[in-house]
Amino acid sequence: MTYSPETPACLHVQRWLDDMVIGHNFCPFARFVRDQQRIRFVDISSSDMARVLETLHDEFLHLDTISHTSTTLMVLSDGWQQFDDYLMLVDVAQQSLRHWGYEGEYQLASFHPDYLFAGEAEQAASHFTNRAPHPVIHIIREAEMELALAHHPDPESIPQTNIDTTEALGEAALRAQLKACQTPR
Numbered sequence: 001m002t003y004s005p006e007t008p009a010c011l012h013v014q015r016w017l018d019d020m021v022i023g024h025n026f027c028p029f030a031r032f033v034r035d036q037q038r039i040r041f042v043d044i045s046s047s048d049m050a051r052v053l054e055t056l057h058d059e060f061l062h063l064d065t066i067s068h069t070s071t072t073l074m075v076l077s078d079g080w081q082q083f084d085d086y087l088m089l090v091d092v093a094q095q096s097l098r099h100w101g102y103e104g105e106y107q108l109a110s111f112h113p114d115y116l117f118a119g120e121a122e123q124a125a126s127h128f129t130n131r132a133p134h135p136v137i138h139i140i141r142e143a144e145m146e147l148a149l150a151h152h153p154d155p156e157s158i159p160q161t162n163i164d165t166t167e168a169l170g171e172a173a174l175r176a177q178l179k180a181c182q183t184p185r
Contacts, residue, residue, distance in 0.1 A: 024162075038070035044077065056074065056096065073138055086112050
């Protein structure tokens with residue numbers, strides 16, 4: 001595990017965050033924490049599930065003690081390219097969150113280069129709301145999310161707004177933009 005926002009994989013994810021997530025407003029809450037430098041980027045170059053889970057636990061402990069960090073993006077730079085393997089990891093991570101007593105305090109979101117929503121056509125543009133240049137496990141403070149949702153005029157509309165945005169942009173344009181996140185600026 002490397003806490004360094006300057007690794008190539010973390011830089012790719014930062015560009016994706018800026019250009020796609022914030023740029024297309026997929027997460028209306030991301031800009032504030034990004035502008036305030038409250039996002040922690042952690043590069044995990046291990047395909048070992050135990051190592052990833054150890055890092056997840058370490059990040060929960062970090063968030064427990066460092067209030068300035070709003071959220072952590074765990075960038076899985078080595079391994080986890082197979083979407084099914086990644087989903088298994090996310091499932092075990094969710095179970096671990098509960099086992100460690102963090103349910104209700106933190107929640108996990110998942111992003112992957114080949115992310116597919118169940119029940120959606122494989123070529124649906126909407127998958128790009130959860131596609132990132134590298135597999136990512138996103139740790140979110142539930143209290144901050146609840147506060148952000150309370151101040152959003154219509155939080156229930158966010159998913160449909162994202163679908164509408166991705167459909168308007170189109171799968172090909174989003175694929176090209178995601179690929180561009182892996183090149184230097």
